Amino acid sequence: MNTHRPAAFLYSVMILAVLSGCASSSAKPEGGAPPAPSLPVLKVAEVPATTYREYNAALEGKVNVEIRPQVDGYLDKIFVDEGAYVKEGQPLFRINDRPYREQLSNASALLLAAQANEEKASLEVSRLTPLVQNNVVSDIQLKTATAAYQAAKANVAQAQAQVSNARINLGYTLITAPVSGYIGRIPLKTGSLVGRGETQPLTVLSDVKEVYAYFSMSEVDFLRFKDKTKGNTIADKVKQLPPVELVMADNTIYPEKGRIETMEGQFDKTMGAVSFRAVFPNASGLIRSGNTGKVKIPEAFAAAILVPSEATFELQDKVFVFAVGDSNKVTSKPIRISGKNGNWYFVEKGVSAGEKIVYTGLDRLRDGAVIAPETISLDSLLKARPL
Incomplete structure (x- = not known):
C-alpha cells in the first residue's frame, strides 16, 4: 500500500485553491474604481448664422427742450400736467403780467x-x-x-x-410749447417766484416721434467694426451697417427697427470707448426720454462654429469647454466668443469643426477624466432651439 498518495492528493487540492483565489482577486477592479460617467457629447460644426452684439444704451427724444422763463415774476397759471402731450404753440405757463x-x-x-x-x-x-x-x-x-x-x-x-x-x-409772460411733445416733471407750483436766474427749468418738453439711442463701443469692437465693415470712410461704414434692434429694460424686443446714424469724432480717454447714435421711430410714444435699453447690432456669418452655452463654463473671466480626445479623455480648452444669439455662442477661436465637446455635466469633470460619451446631434438641438 502506497502511503504517499493521500499526502499528494491533499497537496494538489491546496495548490488549486490558491490558484482559484488568485484568479478571483485579479478579476476585481483595482481599488474598487467606479465606472466612467456617461455624458452627452456634441460634435462641433459650422453653420450659416447671424449673431448680435449688444451695447447698453440711453434713450432720449429727438428734441429735448428745457422750458425756462425769460422774465421774472410769480407763476400765475399752469395749463398742462406732467406727462401730457402738447402741440407746438400750446400754452404751458403764465407769469403774472x-x-x-x-x-x-x-x-x-x-x-x-x-x-x-x-x-x-x-x-x-x-x-x-x-x-x-x-x-x-x-x-x-x-x-x-x-x-x-x-x-x-x-x-x-x-x-x-x-x-x-x-x-x-x-x-x-405766456410760455408756449416750442415743439410738439410730452411734458416732463413740473417741479414748481402756482404762486412760485420764477426768473431767468433759476438753475432748474420749469419743465422739459420731449419730442419723441423719433428717439435717439446713445451707446458706446469699446476700442476693440470699434477696430473690429472698422476692419469688417465695407466703406472707404467711417461715415461710409456707418451707412453700411444693417438695421439694428432695441432690447427694452424688461428684455422684450422693441417692435420697430432702427438705424445707426453717427458716431463721435473722438474716443473718451477715461472710458476707452467711442459713442454712437442710433435712431428709432416712435410714432406710438412707447419710448420716453430717460428710458434705457440695449442696441443689438446683427452680424451675418456664412459659416459659424456654434457652441451651446450649456457646454461652456467660466473661469477667471475666460470661457472654456471640455474637449473629448483619445481614449475618451477630456481636456479643458479656452474659447474666444465673437457673438451670441439666444443660448448659442459663436466661437471665433479655440475649437474647430469636427471636434467633440461635452454638452452637459461639466461640473463633475476635471482635466484628464475619462467619460463614456453619448453622442447627440447638433441638428436636433437646433430644431429644439433655433437661431
Whole structure:
C-alpha cells in the first residue's frame, strides 16, 4: 500500500485553491474604481448664422427742450400736467403780467411824447427854411433846428425800441410749447417766484416721434467694426451697417427697427470707448426720454462654429469647454466668443469643426477624466432651439 498518495492528493487540492483565489482577486477592479460617467457629447460644426452684439444704451427724444422763463415774476397759471402731450404753440405757463403791462403802457406814453417832440422839431425846421433862404434869419438858427429835429427822431426810435422790448417781455409772460411733445416733471407750483436766474427749468418738453439711442463701443469692437465693415470712410461704414434692434429694460424686443446714424469724432480717454447714435421711430410714444435699453447690432456669418452655452463654463473671466480626445479623455480648452444669439455662442477661436465637446455635466469633470460619451446631434438641438 502506497502511503504517499493521500499526502499528494491533499497537496494538489491546496495548490488549486490558491490558484482559484488568485484568479478571483485579479478579476476585481483595482481599488474598487467606479465606472466612467456617461455624458452627452456634441460634435462641433459650422453653420450659416447671424449673431448680435449688444451695447447698453440711453434713450432720449429727438428734441429735448428745457422750458425756462425769460422774465421774472410769480407763476400765475399752469395749463398742462406732467406727462401730457402738447402741440407746438400750446400754452404751458403764465407769469403774472401786470408789471409788464405797466411797462408797455409807460413805454407807449414815452413814444407818444417823443413823436410829438419830433413833430414840433420838424415844424421848426419847416418854418426857418424859407426865412434863411430869404436872408431874414441866419442859417445858424436853421442848423440848430435841424439838429434838434434829428435828436427828436432819435428819441422816437429809442422810444419805439422800448415799446418793442416791453411788448416782447409782456409776450414772455405766456410760455408756449416750442415743439410738439410730452411734458416732463413740473417741479414748481402756482404762486412760485420764477426768473431767468433759476438753475432748474420749469419743465422739459420731449419730442419723441423719433428717439435717439446713445451707446458706446469699446476700442476693440470699434477696430473690429472698422476692419469688417465695407466703406472707404467711417461715415461710409456707418451707412453700411444693417438695421439694428432695441432690447427694452424688461428684455422684450422693441417692435420697430432702427438705424445707426453717427458716431463721435473722438474716443473718451477715461472710458476707452467711442459713442454712437442710433435712431428709432416712435410714432406710438412707447419710448420716453430717460428710458434705457440695449442696441443689438446683427452680424451675418456664412459659416459659424456654434457652441451651446450649456457646454461652456467660466473661469477667471475666460470661457472654456471640455474637449473629448483619445481614449475618451477630456481636456479643458479656452474659447474666444465673437457673438451670441439666444443660448448659442459663436466661437471665433479655440475649437474647430469636427471636434467633440461635452454638452452637459461639466461640473463633475476635471482635466484628464475619462467619460463614456453619448453622442447627440447638433441638428436636433437646433430644431429644439433655433437661431
